[in-house]
Amino acid sequence: MFTQLKNIDTAFKHIKQFSIFLIIGNVLTMCFCIYKSTQAVSLAHNQVHILYNGKLLEAIAAERKTNLPVELRDHIKTFHEDFFDLSPDDKAIQANVGKALYLADESAKRQYDNLRESGYYNNLISANISQEISVDSTRLEGNQWPYIFTCYATEKLVRSSGTVYRKLVTQGEVRDIAIQTDNNPHGFLIQHWEILANRDTVVQK
Structure with a gap:
């Protein structure tokens, strides 16, 4: 009986550690996605399209x-x-x-x-x-x-x-x-x- 309880306790610890790593991984993935999305939006705002002689040209805005x-x-x-x-x-x-x-x-x-x-x-x-x-x-x-x-x-x-x-x-x-x-x-x-x-x-x- 004590061996069974010990196995349950060990399994719970493993599940707890796995859940923590999973949560941390999800948080890091979300932060990375937010960062890349913000970067993409900022880059898109700095891009200007100009129509010149019937051709669409792309320009990049800078400070x-x-x-x-x-x-x-x-x-x-x-x-x-x-x-x-x-x-x-x-x-x-x-x-x-x-x-x-x-x-x-x-x-x-x-x-x-x-x-x-x-x-x-x-x-x-x-x-x-x-x-x-x-x-x-x-x-x-x-x-x-x-x-x-x-x-x-x-x-x-x-x-x-x-x-x-x-x-x-x-x-x-x-x-x-x-x-x-x-x-x-x-x-x-x-x-x-x-x-x-x-x-x-x-x-x-």
Whole structure:
């Protein structure tokens, strides 16, 4: 009789241990399923589908800070291209510079006024000079707003007598204005902008 009771007690212990392991296993499985489901939902929310030229494209949304250096460099590049890509036409110059001034504060307006008063744009028009710029590199400094930048670029001035290449170096800061518009899609503003160097390097005839 005592042996039978002992066997029953041992069997109960085994069943109890098995039940505990089973419950723990179920809990771990449930936690894993919840985690994977949450991860899948989060990934689905970050996926954006875009219809472009009749084709469905998939894009992935990311936090802005992930692409911040790329956005800053693109904003700086766009500003310099609008400000320095000039054709020998007064209306075209005003249109291009006008687009650039949306991306910067009054420091850029002062540079534009100085160039206009010095007759720079009139010389381009009278001599039929086309000016193009190629941004070589942009160095960003700091890890908080406003970001300090130095832009290195090459200007190409094409005239009937030949082509002149200039080395351009500018400096300024970029701050976040937190408002994105058609004229300023990144929502950044260049401030305290100044031209450090703008000198001829190569003259081709």
